[in-house]
Amino acid sequence: DLIRRDQAELNYNYAVTVQYPPQPEVEFGFPQTCYCGGRPKLATSRTVNDPVRRYYTCDYVNDGDCHVHKWWDEAVMEEMRARDTHTLQLSE
Structure with missing residues (x-):
């Protein structure tokens, strides 16, 4: 019975993980x-x-979510x- 309750508690606490959608502000260039x-930061x-x-990270990186x-x-x-591509387009 204790094992079953422990397993139920684990499933309750860790059942849902947050998955953030890709964001262009993060994927390209300086986040x-x-x-x-x-x-x-x-x-x-x-x-x-x-x-x-050097690398970019987040203050909340240790909370288990995606950062x-x-x-x-x-x-x-x-x-x-x-910027090179943009400059070339402007010069053309």
Whole structure:
């Protein structure tokens, strides 16, 4: 009976996970908003594979939901490519 009650409690507490829809503000360039609606912040990775690399994350990243995680240098390159394309279109 205790096992059944514990299992029911676990199913109740962890049954529904929040899945945020993809947002263009997060997917391309510098993220303006997180999937959860929060404001992204810039943090520094200090791991063996990426010794010092900047990335965008969210203040609420540890709550178990889906949040932004994007490398800063990749966001910069996306922004630069978009501006190059826009400049080329303007010059034509």
